[in-house]
Amino acid sequence: MRRRALLVGLLFALAVGPAEAQQPAVYPPYPDVWGRELAAPAGRLINGFSVRDFGNGDLLLTWAHHAVDPATGNLQGEGVWTRLEFFAGNARGLSREAAAGLARRYPPPKDRVMARRTNALVLPNGHKVIPSSREAKGVGCWVNYAGELRLFDGDDRMIAQKVVLRLLAVPERREYWTQCEYEQSGDHYFAKVDALNMVLYPLADGTFLAEGTQSPVMIRFRADLTSPFIDAHPNLFVVDAAEVDRVVRAAYYGRGGHRIQYGNDALYDYVMELKKKKKLR
Secondary structure, three states, rough: HHHHHHHHHHHHHHHHHHHHHHHOOOOOOOOOOOOEEOOOOEEEEEEEEEEEEOOOOOOOEEEEEEEEEOOOOOOEEEEEEEEEOOOOEEEEEHHHHHHHHHHHHHHOOHHHHHHHOOEEEEEEOOOOOOOOEEOOOOOOOOOOOOOEEEEEEEOOOOOEEEEEEEEEEEEEEEEHHHHHHOOOOEEEEEEEEEEEEEEEEEEEOEEEEEEOHHHHEEEOOOOOOOOOOHHHHHOOOEEEEHHHHHHHHHHHOOOOHHHHHHHHHHHHHHHHHHHHHHHHH
């Protein structure tokens, strides 16, 4: 009888397969994973990025990459879908229907913190982090460098105001409202640098994850807004928001013409200097 029970157990394990027989890890404790960059071949853009609660302390990421019309910047054709657990990894392809099924099965994290909301991410030390966006409210109409992270102490005094800049592999065509360009009728520019707009997800150890909306990265931050992932990445930089403002204002004012393009070009030059310094460390 015992031999028969062992045989039935073995057959069951073979039937369910290794993916179902092996239970996923439960977090925390967290492994030494500080960021993920969503993969896409050159010339294709990430779209359809989704973050879901995987139910074990991990987050499930799904996304698609698409071909792009170089003349208009519009996405073309069907996307190629991938799924990935942030801490566990396990990246693999899937169909669009399977991606939709995962979105139905796993809910969005309840404790996520988004820009233009009144809630904040509260850290164990009593400090608060708020993702913010100055889009369409800043002087001269900020376009793709409006996102920032604001850090407050326990008395609600702001102690840091940081921007995460991402150097793009190739320039990307971006559209904007025509009223943003006061002296011309331009409606697009070519972006070389982005500032990430963030959605935040707290973790149990006092760190937090930040989703770069419309940017293919998920970054884990310490409570002081630093991250080993950014330190090691050649094209990511954390800078004071005042520095971004200084560079962009200098490009916008005192000259006519296509100011939004000038602003991004100036920010690109600034980031290239940061890139040189990072290589020397």
